[in-house]
Amino acid sequence: MERILEIKNLEKYYGSGEILTKAVDGVTLSVFKGEFLAIMGASGSGKTTLLNCISTIDSPTGGEVLLNKRDITKISSGELAKFRRENLGFVFQEYNLLDALTVEENIGLALVINRENKGVIAQKVKEIAYLLGIDDVLKKFPYEISGGQRQRCACARAIIHNPTLILADEPTGSLDSYSSRQLMSTLKSLNENNRATILTVTHDPKTASYCQRVLFLKDGKIFNELFRGEKNQMKFQLEIMDIIALLGGEDNVV
Numbered sequence: 001m002e003r004i005l006e007i008k009n010l011e012k013y014y015g016s017g018e019i020l021t022k023a024v025d026g027v028t029l030s031v032f033k034g035e036f037l038a039i040m041g042a043s044g045s046g047k048t049t050l051l052n053c054i055s056t057i058d059s060p061t062g063g064e065v066l067l068n069k070r071d072i073t074k075i076s077s078g079e080l081a082k083f084r085r086e087n088l089g090f091v092f093q094e095y096n097l098l099d100a101l102t103v104e105e106n107i108g109l110a111l112v113i114n115r116e117n118k119g120v121i122a123q124k125v126k127e128i129a130y131l132l133g134i135d136d137v138l139k140k141f142p143y144e145i146s147g148g149q150r151q152r153c154a155c156a157r158a159i160i161h162n163p164t165l166i167l168a169d170e171p172t173g174s175l176d177s178y179s180s181r182q183l184m185s186t187l188k189s190l191n192e193n194n195r196a197t198i199l200t201v202t203h204d205p206k207t208a209s210y211c212q213r214v215l216f217l218k219d220g221k222i223f224n225e226l227f228r229g230e231k232n233q234m235k236f237q238l239e240i241m242d243i244i245a246l247l248g249g250e251d252n253v254v
């Protein structure tokens with residue numbers, strides 16, 4: 001299996017001396033092409049810090065992050081924006097859509113920046129919007145559509161350029177259960193049908209149960225790992241909840 005992402009002994013420390021926080025403390029992990037992986041853990045366990053180091057938003061204190069064999073911690077700041085644009089897709093809780101642009105323009109933004117042909121962009125936007133069930137709101141502005149539609153728009157924008165890796169931070173965090181199910185089913189079908197590699201941080205066992213593998217962090221270290229295998233989603237969700245209980249109860253994980 002092809003390794004898309006290899007993290008070797010990653011460390012991210014904040015502060016020093018008495019107030020040293022080891023937010024990520026020696027994490028080693030591989031993500032394979034076409035994997036759908038969730039990272040869970042109690043509040044403060046290091047999930048966002050780990051994601052930020054992978055997404056090049058934050059730079060680690062030590063260790064390596066290889067994306068397609070390239071150490072992304074060594075990319076110069078001048079090159080970073082281009083690297084992110086070409087290789088990564090971001091789905092965040094706050095959508096980060098631009099209110100001055102229509103849904104169609106928001107989705108196609110990365111391709112416009114990459115100076116792709118207008119006709120090609122329009123066709124790609126149409127296809128992806130249809131896939132995510134938002135083709136009927138393409139001409140609207142973000143403030144004219146629902147939260148679930150906004151999140152699917154953000155998702156379309158994240159994947160339209162076929163990134164090497166899709167990173168999601170609490171993608172269902174602000175959605176009702178119906179929209180959450182829709183979004184996770186969409187990500188799952190992108191993963192299964194387009195072989196998209198997806199890494200998501202979540203505190204929600206139901207959201208995590210859509211994934212093939214769940215990693216649990218505790219105090220910046222990998223505490224446990226679960227594989228879905230042939231289990232049905234409900235059984236997998238129950239297993240996830242068992243580990244959460246081991247970590248100190250569900251309240252601790254939110």
Ligand SMILES: Nc1ncnc2c1ncn2[C@@H]1O[C@H](COP(=O)(O)OP(=O)(O)OP(=O)(O)O)[C@@H](O)[C@H]1O
Pocket residue numbers: 014015021022023041042043044045046047048049050253254
């Ligand atoms: N900029 C920072 N400066 C100092 N400490 C930080 C900083 N960012 C995070 N931390 C600390 O690092 C640890 C891990 O934080 P992180 O945000 O990665 O946790 P998390 O698992 O994502 O938590 P949550 O689920 O609450 O979002 C915490 O102890 C946090 O207080």
